Amino acid sequence: MSEWWTYALSDFLLFSPRTYYRLFALHNAALWPAHLLALALGLAGVWMLVRPASWHGRALAAGLAAHWLWVAWTFLLVRYATINWGAGYIAAGFVAEAVLLLVLGALGNRIPPATGPGWTGQGGTDMGWPRALGIGLVLFALLLQPLAGPLAGRALAEAELFGMAPDPTVTATLGVLVAAKRIRWEMLAIPLLWCAISGATLWAMEAPDAVLMPAVGVLSLSAALARSFGGRRGTAAG
């Protein structure tokens, strides 16, 4: 693009905040009560992280893949693409992440949850704060992140819920990935990219909670770096 320096982030915003957030209201109304099923599955996922078993990594990856596909189809393609011609590319990214989760995570068993005495009381390897952060992120995505919109002054009907809306789905995925025994960068890339995209969109809309997803991204990235390069304590294989 020529004279790119004359453009502000808001010049790329195609829609008003009102239109964007009404997408979630319409989406929620159309899918309710599927949110409850997603929440139940999400809480089961927390349990799998807290009390790891040999099959939990596969189940978590398969469950997350299903949610990424669901969000790609029901939100990004059916809703978001009606106001943003770039949404198709984003949906393709979500499908790619789902494929990675299925192939590497569910079939390849590459993200088995780490164990931690502080959490299970059953011994195992202490993975330190990154694991705790990961589990915390999943709980945050399920229970607190949906309140971010209402706390920022938006309608409760427009709340973004895990498994239905991209942001909490991505947060929960990052949580599972940083709480895994090994950091798998190939599966972290797309969720981290989404944190930047979501942050930029909300920033352009001057939303008070614009920093939320970038903060989730930075925390996850720090945890992943600490785990990858932080020595034995951070990289132990259980």
Place this chain on the structure above:
Amino acid sequence: MDRFMSLDRRALLAGLAATGVAAGAAALAPRALARTEPGTVLARAIPSSGELVPAVGLGTWITFNVGEDAEARDACVEVVQAFFEGGGRMIDSSPMYGSSQAVIGHALGRLGAAAPFSADKVWISSGSRGPAQIEESRRLWGVSRFDLLQVHNLLSWEEHLETLFAMKAEGRLRYVGITTSEGRRHAEFERIMRAQPLDFVQVTYNPVDREVEERILPLARERGMGVIVNRPFQQGALLRRIGRRPLPPWAAEIGCQSWAQLSLKFILGHETVTCAIPATTSVAHVRENLAAARGALPDAVMRRRIADLFGTL
């Protein structure tokens, strides 16, 4: 020619008929204008044809990109209805504006008899894919042909202008133009204006962004091109900055009751301007904006006063 005249509904219809859009003009009468209050709306002649267009149009960037949201679409229909009822005609859009074209099409379909001055754009880097994009835009609007097609932000302008001039020659398009905004690529814009037989140019102009006064507006006048003004309120930022500040008492001398009207009257006070195209989601605002195309316009002294005032805010 006097490019600066007032127009009532009958004159509008006569003007339309005279320019070969009689079918559209006849169609305009029954519903869209039936409930119009009496009064006159300023209209300007398109230099290349003499056809009159009401001097306040309707932009659709962001405001009409509401997707499939039924409630928001209904609100857009109301805006378009109020726009036609208030005597407006030119609606501007682009394939860049998400669902805006489809929402315009929805509104035109709902209003049935409404005949806009349809101003759309071609915006695609591949020249060879221009015609397909234009056809898709036409389908979304639901019009038989566009009145005006503009090359959006000069993107691949050489190839697209070739397509547009060919369409015009074949009678599939009435007018050809180019657009830019916020002062971008003005040097190249001028070069194209000098070299190409354009009917319209579209640029940003308001009491604060006045760069076009120096070269582009005089050049448009010299070359006999109509001028469409985008971002009359800097996408609303101009008015948000002013907030609830009271209008100066002298605004009443030219019939202004709001800052939006003061900005529009400043713009229309430049006689080279054919049409300003503010965007809005609000029926009250569309009426307010159209009202700026009625009554007195500021003279040079008053225009300077308006620009000075906006400059200090």
